[in-house]
Amino acid sequence: MTLRIEDYALIGDLGSAALVGRNGSIDWLCWPRFDSDACFAALLGTPDNGRWLIGPNDPNARVTRRYRPNTLILETRFETDTGVVVLTDFMPPRHTHSHLMRMITCEHGQVDLHGELILRFGYGQAVPWLTRIDRHTARAISGPDMVVLRSSVPFHDEDFKTIGDFTIRDGECFTFSLTYAPSHDELPHALDVAASLGSTERYWHEWVSRNRIDGPYNDAVVRSLITLKALTYAPTGGMVAAPTTSLPEWLGGVRNWDYRFCWLRDATLTLLALMNAGYYDEARAWRDWLLRAAAGAPSQIQIMYGIQGERRLTEWNVPWLDGYEKSQPVRIGNAAYNQLQLDIFGEVMDALHQARVGGLGHQEAGWDLERALLAHLENIWSLPDEGIWEVRGERQHFTYSKVMAWVAFDRAIKSAEAHDLPGPLERWRTVRDRIHDDVCAHGYDAGLNSFTQYYGSRELDASLLLLPEVGFLPPEDPRIRGTVEAIERTLMRDGLVLRYDTTKTDDGLPPGEGVFLACSFWLADAYLMLGRVEDAEKLFERLLSLCNDLGLLAEQYEPRSQRLVGNFPQAFSHLALVNTASNLSHYRKPAEQRSDWTAGAKAAE
Numbered sequence: 001m002t003l004r005i006e007d008y009a010l011i012g013d014l015g016s017a018a019l020v021g022r023n024g025s026i027d028w029l030c031w032p033r034f035d036s037d038a039c040f041a042a043l044l045g046t047p048d049n050g051r052w053l054i055g056p057n058d059p060n061a062r063v064t065r066r067y068r069p070n071t072l073i074l075e076t077r078f079e080t081d082t083g084v085v086v087l088t089d090f091m092p093p094r095h096t097h098s099h100l101m102r103m104i105t106c107e108h109g110q111v112d113l114h115g116e117l118i119l120r121f122g123y124g125q126a127v128p129w130l131t132r133i134d135r136h137t138a139r140a141i142s143g144p145d146m147v148v149l150r151s152s153v154p155f156h157d158e159d160f161k162t163i164g165d166f167t168i169r170d171g172e173c174f175t176f177s178l179t180y181a182p183s184h185d186e187l188p189h190a191l192d193v194a195a196s197l198g199s200t201e202r203y204w205h206e207w208v209s210r211n212r213i214d215g216p217y218n219d220a221v222v223r224s225l226i227t228l229k230a231l232t233y234a235p236t237g238g239m240v241a242a243p244t245t246s247l248p249e250w251l252g253g254v255r256n257w258d259y260r261f262c263w264l265r266d267a268t269l270t271l272l273a274l275m276n277a278g279y280y281d282e283a284r285a286w287r288d289w290l291l292r293a294a295a296g297a298p299s300q301i302q303i304m305y306g307i308q309g310e311r312r313l314t315e316w317n318v319p320w321l322d323g324y325e326k327s328q329p330v331r332i333g334n335a336a337y338n339q340l341q342l343d344i345f346g347e348v349m350d351a352l353h354q355a356r357v358g359g360l361g362h363q364e365a366g367w368d369l370e371r372a373l374l375a376h377l378e379n380i381w382s383l384p385d386e387g388i389w390e391v392r393g394e395r396q397h398f399t400y401s402k403v404m405a406w407v408a409f410d411r412a413i414k415s416a417e418a419h420d421l422p423g424p425l426e427r428w429r430t431v432r433d434r435i436h437d438d439v440c441a442h443g444y445d446a447g448l449n450s451f452t453q454y455y456g457s458r459e460l461d462a463s464l465l466l467l468p469e470v471g472f473l474p475p476e477d478p479r480i481r482g483t484v485e486a487i488e489r490t491l492m493r494d495g496l497v498l499r500y501d502t503t504k505t506d507d508g509l510p511p512g513e514g515v516f517l518a519c520s521f522w523l524a525d526a527y528l529m530l531g532r533v534e535d536a537e538k539l540f541e542r543l544l545s546l547c548n549d550l551g552l553l554a555e556q557y558e559p560r561s562q563r564l565v566g567n568f569p570q571a572f573s574h575l576a577l578v579n580t581a582s583n584l585s586h587y588r589k590p591a592e593q594r595s596d597w598t599a600g601a602k603a604a605e
């Protein structure tokens, strides 16, 4: 049986992550890194492509689940006619090795359980060589990879699977762990599951205690912050856009992409959300990641990198995986790494500027890089590009791309002015003004009374909702009001927002995708800036209702089937949730941080 995307939960150890189904089956795990080959790929194929199931035999068990408060520790509770068990799944934040731990306890009665471990390395293809160490320990080896299973109950091997059938009784607790190591290493030491549970819980409690956003939406905000943190690759500070590949944006369709990489756009926007919540260590780590990833000729900067700064992210299709609900192809790698997307300059410059404003501290190397990026941008801002949505159709002069080029110069000027940093300020001011004039002359359609998707087009684009937020024009400007109204008229479906109309914009793909959740949050932000507070609250609460039972969001939502679609959980959606909640809660608002329109008010305080 295929589970819906919202039937999955995320666990992770800041190096990789796994998806656990509400049936107790772990159907996705890439090891040892987010972008490694999956050893559990049932999510995109069948159980034979790898999974780890622990659950009751009773197919009618009633299932509820939750995260332990303020943690990434998942508890799935199965209620059967004979008894109740709780399955606890977690990955302790990584030190020497990566561990996936499971614990099942019986709350009352007795329950017959089935365990089935199917390890298939190389994205569900390679059957490993299994060696039995003792009745409770086995080692699986496949090429460079070794995984060690330790279980407090005995198991046996059958058809290249590891099987355990057992009965658990009131008060009993069984533990299981899988540990990853390179296959040339010694057998990794066992970690005590109960002790690891305690230290993992303490880790997350301490991390969450540093959050300084508070207010009516605190639960949703904390869950989003934990999710964003879980998408961080701790060794380098890089962040993945999502832990999955090829969860479809249209069920059965071809819009299936690999998100296990670090987009400068997603990462910088995540950073703004984290900084807004008081997390500056992550900001520091990401800035250092950026300095390493972008090091070299500024003309070679990419829109995305691997989590360690890798540049070549070659895209290929996996022929042996059928895809989630037959959505093919399953793609590994992402050809977007070769694209030109001008907006990333604005997002990076803005994030670094905000980091300075927030007191992250000035670092010479950072400013040198920013100056080099601007020198490059000065030469290329007038070129057509693939834009924020990474269209695979013809390059265009996307309005949002140009606006973000304006943001890049604007923030550099502001940083230089505020922190007395060296730079050709007069020249930057001239370019900034030239871009502004260009956008107003070519990106605005007076007939529509709206900015448009790209120069000369009459189509709308949800990215235009960000124009007041980034400070390009004040919210009360009639052109901004007109744009918001035009987007409401043309891009809204079932009260939510499409990023653009795939039947009208050539993005190189057959039309059809869900509403884009981040864009729907942006509309709520725009409502707030226009003073439409009730509309903003209503939309935000609708969006919250789309979170799964654990508070997680995919990239998109399909109103007709009422299902989450696209990669899951997605940073873009969660960072947008945090920002809108923060705006609504009247704390330090990103909308205010990113624009100048409140500068007067702040100065007057």
Ligand SMILES: OC[C@H]1O[C@H](O[C@H]2O[C@H](CO)[C@@H](O)[C@H](O)[C@H]2O)[C@H](O)[C@@H](O)[C@@H]1O
Pocket: 241, 249, 255, 257, 258, 259, 263, 265, 266, 334, 335, 336, 388, 389, 390, 391, 392, 572
């Ligand atoms: O659907 C078209 C594109 O989808 C992906 O890009 C989207 O995800 C990125 C990561 O979250 C985000 O930065 C971008 O703005 C989104 O459009 C995919 O990576 C592209 O290859 C694809 O064309």
